[in-house]
Amino acid sequence: MKVVGARIPRYDGVAHVTGRTTYVDDVSVPGTLWAKALRSPHHHAGITTLDTSKAEAMPGVRGVITWKDVPLLEYGHLSALGIPADEPLLAKDEVRYRGQPIALVAAESEELAAEAVDAIEVGFEERPALFDVREAFDSDAPKVHQWGNWYPHFEGEMDRRQIRKGDIERAFDEADTIVQGVYRPAAIEHAPIETQVCQVVPEANGRLTIYSCTQALYFSLGVVAAHLQVPLNRLKIVGGTTGGGFGGKVDTATETMACLLVLKANRPVKWRWTREEEFLCSSTRAPWHMELATAMTKDGWILGQKMLTLHDAGAYARFSPYGLTKHSFHHTGAYSIPNLHFDGYVVFTNRTPTTAMRGFGVTSVSFAVETHLSRVAKELGLDPIEIRMRNANRIGDTSPNGVAYTDPSTIDTLQAIADAIGHELPADYRTMTNEPRAGELLPEHLVAQVGSTEGH
Amino acid sequence: MNLTVNGITHGVDGRELATLLDVLREDIGVTGPKAGCHQGGCGACTVLVDGEPRRSCLLPAGYADGTEITTVEGLGTPEKLAPIQQAFVHHYAAQCGFCTSGMMLAAHAYIDRGGTDDHDAIQQALGGHVCRCTGYSKIIDAVAAAARGDSFDLTTTAVGKYTTMATGGGE
Ligand code: FES
Ligand code: FES
Numbered sequence: 001m002k003v004v005g006a007r008i009p010r011y012d013g014v015a016h017v018t019g020r021t022t023y024v025d026d027v028s029v030p031g032t033l034w035a036k037a038l039r040s041p042h043h044h045a046g047i048t049t050l051d052t053s054k055a056e057a058m059p060g061v062r063g064v065i066t067w068k069d070v071p072l073l074e075y076g077h078l079s080a081l082g083i084p085a086d087e088p089l090l091a092k093d094e095v096r097y098r099g100q101p102i103a104l105v106a107a108e109s110e111e112l113a114a115e116a117v118d119a120i121e122v123g124f125e126e127r128p129a130l131f132d133v134r135e136a137f138d139s140d141a142p143k144v145h146q147w148g149n150w151y152p153h154f155e156g157e158m159d160r161r162q163i164r165k166g167d168i169e170r171a172f173d174e175a176d177t178i179v180q181g182v183y184r185p186a187a188i189e190h191a192p193i194e195t196q197v198c199q200v201v202p203e204a205n206g207r208l209t210i211y212s213c214t215q216a217l218y219f220s221l222g223v224v225a226a227h228l229q230v231p232l233n234r235l236k237i238v239g240g241t242t243g244g245g246f247g248g249k250v251d252t253a254t255e256t257m258a259c260l261l262v263l264k265a266n267r268p269v270k271w272r273w274t275r276e277e278e279f280l281c282s283s284t285r286a287p288w289h290m291e292l293a294t295a296m297t298k299d300g301w302i303l304g305q306k307m308l309t310l311h312d313a314g315a316y317a318r319f320s321p322y323g324l325t326k327h328s329f330h331h332t333g334a335y336s337i338p339n340l341h342f343d344g345y346v347v348f349t350n351r352t353p354t355t356a357m358r359g360f361g362v363t364s365v366s367f368a369v370e371t372h373l374s375r376v377a378k379e380l381g382l383d384p385i386e387i388r389m390r391n392a393n394r395i396g397d398t399s400p401n402g403v404a405y406t407d408p409s410t411i412d413t414l415q416a417i418a419d420a421i422g423h424e425l426p427a428d429y430r431t432m433t434n435e436p437r438a439g440e441l442l443p444e445h446l447v448a449q450v451g452s453t454e455g456h
Numbered sequence: 457m458n459l460t461v462n463g464i465t466h467g468v469d470g471r472e473l474a475t476l477l478d479v480l481r482e483d484i485g486v487t488g489p490k491a492g493c494h495q496g497g498c499g500a501c502t503v504l505v506d507g508e509p510r511r512s513c514l515l516p517a518g519y520a521d522g523t524e525i526t527t528v529e530g531l532g533t534p535e536k537l538a539p540i541q542q543a544f545v546h547h548y549a550a551q552c553g554f555c556t557s558g559m560m561l562a563a564h565a566y567i568d569r570g571g572t573d574d575h576d577a578i579q580q581a582l583g584g585h586v587c588r589c590t591g592y593s594k595i596i597d598a599v600a601a602a603a604r605g606d607s608f609d610l611t612t613t614a615v616g617k618y619t620t621m622a623t624g625g626g627e
Contacts, residue, residue, distance in 0.1 A: 007613045009545060014610075016553030017541040017560065019488030019528035026487040193492040193500055193554040193588050243490070243554030244588045275493035 012241065021241050024197045024213045025272060032199065033062050033106040035261055035271035036113035038120050039281060040095035040102060043129035043350040044144060047093050047122065052103055055116040060108040063264035064116070067092040070260065071229040077251065077318045080222060083153055086146065087316035087353070089227055089256055095124070096144060096315035097352050099281025106261040106269050129350035133312035134289045136349045144315070144348050151317055151346035159345070161321075161328045163400050166339030166448065171304025174445075175295035179376045183292070183368035187312070188285040189278075190357055194243020196282055197272040198254040200262045203236075208259050210237045215249040223252040224259055235259075247356035251283050251318060286320065286354035287312040288364040292372050295339070300380060300387040303445055304339030307331055311361070313346045314353035319360070320346045327361035329401045333369030334410040335388070336397040338449040389414050389429050396436045396450045404451035408434055457521035461486055462530030472518030476510075477501045479517040480527065488528035488557045492586070499585030502558035503527050509562045528557035531564060537610075539602045540564045546608040547598035551589035559585050563599040573600035 015021040052064045067073055067090040076085035091102045103120055107113035128142040135141055136149045143149060152159045172178065199211040214220040217239040225232050242249055254271045261269045273282065289310040295303040309327060313320035324344045331342055359366075377384040393408035411434050418425050437446060459466050459476075461484055471479050477494070480486045480503070492500035494513045501513040504526040532538035540560050543549070550556040559582060566581035578599045587595060597614065 007615070009610060009613055010548065010550070012553070013545040013548075013550060014534050014537070014541075016550040016556050017528070017537065017544045018532065018534050019557050020534070021553050022487075023490070023554065025481075025491060028482075028485065028487075191588055192552075193498055193586060194490070194552070195492075242552060244552045246588070272491070275495060275497065 023194055023241055023243050024199055024211045025194070027199050027211045029199060029201050029268045032268040032270050033108060033261070033265055034110040034113045035104055035106050035258055035269050036110070036117045037101045037257075037277075038103040038105070038117045038122065039277075040091065040098055040100040040124075042095060042124055042126055043098045043131075044127045045095050045124035046127060047091060047095060047102065048125050049121065049123035050102065051121040054121065055105055055119040058107075058112070058116050058119060060112045061105060061116045062108070062267060063106040063261050064103060064120070065257065065260045065264055066090055066103045069264065070227055072227050075223060075226045077223070078322060079226065083317075083321065087318065097281070097350050099277070099352065100315070101257065104257050104261055104271075106265045106267070131349055131351055133287055133310045133347045133349055136312075136347050137289075137310050137345065144350055147348075149348050151313065151321055151348070154321065161324050161342075161344040163328055163331070163340055163342040165400060165402075166304065168304050168306065168339045168341040171295045171339035171445070172306075175303055176298040177296045177380065178293055179296060179372070179379055180291070180293045181368075181372045181375055183288075183290045183371060185288050185364050185367050187287045187351065187354065188357060189282070190244070190246040190248030190284070191278070192242075192244030192246065192248060195273040195275060195278040196249070196253045197270070198258050199268065199270045200255070200258040201268040202262050202266055206234065208235055208262060210235060210255050210259065212237055212239060212255050213242050213245075213249055214239065214252065214255070215242055215245040215247070219250070220252040220255055224256045227256045228259060228263075246358055247285070247360060248283055250356050251353075253282065281352055283314070283318065283353050283355035284351075285357035286314070286323065286364070287351070288368075290364065290368040292368060294372065294376060296376060296380060298380060300377075300382045300390055301443060301445065302335060302337050302391050304341075305332065305337050306341045307343070309342070309344040309365075310347045311344065312351060312354060313348055314351040315348060316353045317346065318353050319355055323356065323361035325361070327365050329399060330362045331365050331369075332400055333366060333373075334393055334408070334413075335369070335373075335391040336393050336446065336449055337391070338446055340400055342400065385414055385418050385423055385425065386429055389425075389432055390441070392434075394434050394437050394441075398449060398451040402451065410434070457518055459484070459517070459520055459525060460523065461525045462527060468517065472516060472521070474517050475513050476503070476515040476517045476520050476525075477512035480512060480525070486527050486529060490554055490557065492554065497584070497586070498555070499558040499562065499582075500555050502561050502585070504561055504565055507565060507568065509565045526561065528560060531560065538564070539605070539608075540567065540599070542608040542610060543598040543602035543606070544595075545610055546612075547594050547601060547614045549591055549594045549598035551587075551591050555585060555587040555589075555591075559587065559595055563602065566599070567603050571603055573603045575600065578603070
């Protein structure tokens with residue numbers, strides 16, 4: 001084998017250290033105009049007036065776009081999967097988060113574009129704003145989204161993602177102890193050192209060439225084509241090295257609006273967000289609210305688990321329904337739990353829309369489950385690693401959504417952790433493997449939990 | 457004004473009040489220095505002005521009139537990499553690469569001033585240089601190796617402090 005186990009240098013290492021890697025901002029096209037956005041200063045407001053005429057009349061300004069210039073104003077990040085869209089490319093009559101784009105200007109210089117943005121006249125009527133996902137979930141909370149505060153379009157038009165497995169009532173009846181906890185990880189900004197940026201060039205053959213820092217090239221291509229209502233062959237998208245993304249550059253943030261400016265001005269356009277914009281209005285990792293109740297035997301078996309998850313989508317759905325779905329499939333963590341009752345909601349607030357970040361939907365539940373299990377071990381007076389190993393996923397155990405694991409690594413991982421921190425394990429835990437459960441490690445409550453790994 | 461960038465002198469007029477970063481990137485076409493924040497907070501735009509590391513986003517270009525400016529392009533070429541460049545490749549110290557030129561120029565100046573492989577001193581010298589790809593321990597290892605004068609085998613990579621995977625393979 002040439003690669004597995006070998007220490008190979010990065011294919012792009014020499015280019016990185018000699019300054020020869022081309023990032024989007026390094027693409028230089030003569031005659032390029034700079035774009036700047038008029039963004040909402042309010043977290044939630046109605047737009048009462050919008051007049052761009054003064055900005056348009058300024059010398060050096062080559063184009064201004066508003067919602068009126070977008071052929072298909074609303075197109076969702078999950079529209080291709082048949083999920084209805086909720087977010088306008090440029091705000092029309094309402095802004096739902098601070099920094100939401102309302103208009104975009106293209107001008108001969110970055111400074112001029114900024115001045116023109118200041119010359120746009122816009123009126124607002126402020127509305128109540130919500131920033132806490134738990135408060136937004138309350139039925140009497142002010143309404144912040146046109147669909148209500150819960151995303152209502154899961155399969156079968158359900159307003160939640162739910163999982164029911166086994167016999168949860170019996171598990172809670174038979175438990176020696178029920179341990180509860182609430183876990184609330186906060187939003188995190190990806191903060192890539194390269195801010196969101198794109199460069200769009202009109203070609204002589206009528207196509208638009210889009211230089212993009214996206215992490216999801218063909219996905220962005222589809223989003224741009226849909227908003228512009230043009231066939232894919234009108235667009236050429238050029239990716240390359242992303243200056244850090246971490247999930248935050250999966251959303252199509254700049255490309256579509258820059259294309260519209262190019263169509264208006266018939267000149268190349270570059271749009272590079274400032275650091276302030278990156279922090280203010282690029283999408284973040286979501287805040288989550290997770291409530292857990294675990295039915296335990298006193299010797300450390302998890303009989304069942306109830307969970308309520310609220311996933312803060314921010315002001316619009318984007319990828320959140322997908323993130324919550326992943327979350328629900330992983331909501332038992334690395335452990336085998338036969339009886340489950342899970343309800344998950346995507347909740348709208350007036351925060352910046354949230355998105356993927358390194359393990360979309362899953363890191364939140366890992367945080368909750370692991371913190372919770374340590375709390376459980378403490379309450380029962382059991383060893384925190386042994387309680388994990390006892391309930392660890394084994395070959396053949398089934399996930400919350402019924403998939404049988406073929407080679408789960410929970411036990412290997414826990415043994416390595418115990419080793420690394422010098423934690424003594426009893427002999428039977430040191431030699432434990434992920435082989436299917438049997439004997440003492442297959443108590444009655446787990447018999448039905450074993451599925452078939454055939455066909456995987 | 458005259459800006460000597462990597463040994464080549466450029467006459468640039470009317471841009472004295474623009475930032476050195478914008479003049480380098482947009483007027484002269486040297487794109488190694490990156491615009492990570494435009495406000496002195498990240499270090500991605502760092503260049504050497506008469507050998508001293510400077511945040512080019514904070515420096516009016518006129519201030520650099522008559523100076524010698526070194527950017528990453530002036531450190532070495534792919535055929536002939538400077539020791540600090542070899543160290544970054546061998547130690548896997550560049551992930552996305554966006555912070556890398558600023559990091560290397562600050563490190564280069566540190567070593568030039570006689571900096572040693574002391575990790576605390578290196579951290580001090582790279583203070584305010586932000587890498588979001590979690591590369592700090594590898595970056596510090598790379599700078600320490602270059603400061604020691606290690607030689608680097610660029611067909612493979614170094615085993616880091618936190619690497620337990622056996623070296624070898626390649627058979
Ligand atoms: S761009 Fe100069 S310090 Fe960030
Ligand atoms: S390598 Fe990506 S920011 Fe440092």
